[in-house]
Amino acid sequence: MSSPFHPDYNPLIRKLESVFTLTDDERQALETLPMQVAVLKDHQDIVREGDQPSRACLILSGFACVYKMTAHGKRQIVSFTIAGDIPDLQSLHLKVLDNSVSTISPCRVGFIPHEALHDICLRYPRIGAAFWRETLIDAAIFREWVMNVGQREGVSRMAHVLCELVVRLRAVDLVEDHVCDLPITQVEFADALGFTPVHVNRVLQQMRADGLIETQGTRLRIPDWDKLKQVGEFDPTYLHLVREDVAA
Known part of the structure; x- marks a missing residue:
């Protein structure tokens, strides 16, 4: 089991390589994505419903969740989020978030500008296809959770x-x-x-x-x-x- 704190451990790369083998150029592009890393406490919102973010959040370590709230303050968690996930990736194309993302445990989160994600998708179509695939899998998880x-x-x-x-x-x-x-x-x-x-x-x-x-x-x-x-x-x-x- 790889340590999530090992300097060579990149959960996004590890996740994508569970699907296909990255070329050296693709790996380099992912490793050099501009990213602002923040250490967040447990039970802290990363993004909120109604936000219009200009960046997406990559979970580097820890556990988070995607949730929605009723008008009476009841929370429904609709998925758990782990290292390697980008739970608000849909914000690349859907400008207003319709759900919130919160930490469950202390987390390291990398905030990646949308501009950089659009650029890497254009330069490396396989990475763009992999991100699209991840949003489809998120939808599959939501369907399974409804069931x-x-x-x-x-x-x-x-x-x-x-x-x-x-x-x-x-x-x-x-x-x-x-x-x-x-x-x-x-x-x-x-x-x-x-x-x-x-x-x-x-x-x-x-x-x-x-x-x-x-x-x-x-x-x-x-x-x-x-x-x-x-x-x-x-x-x-x-x-x-x-x-x-x-x-x-």
């Missing part, structure tokens, strides 16, 4: 999201032997799954008792990957990851 919240219940709903996170984290070398860091609170899982925090607690207790998961602090271990996939009705096809077979 998960709308039709699955209890342990199955939680198991599905945990399977997704493990596969996505593995694609950027943040999983080893089905063990990973997962600093997502029960309140955040509740906002993502349509449960109450009390229900989340009961579900997690049941999953531990059934031998589906083991937890120690923020560390998650999956003792029986095939069993967890079965319980969560998890098919990784919607993630469209070339390396998904490593975890599947």
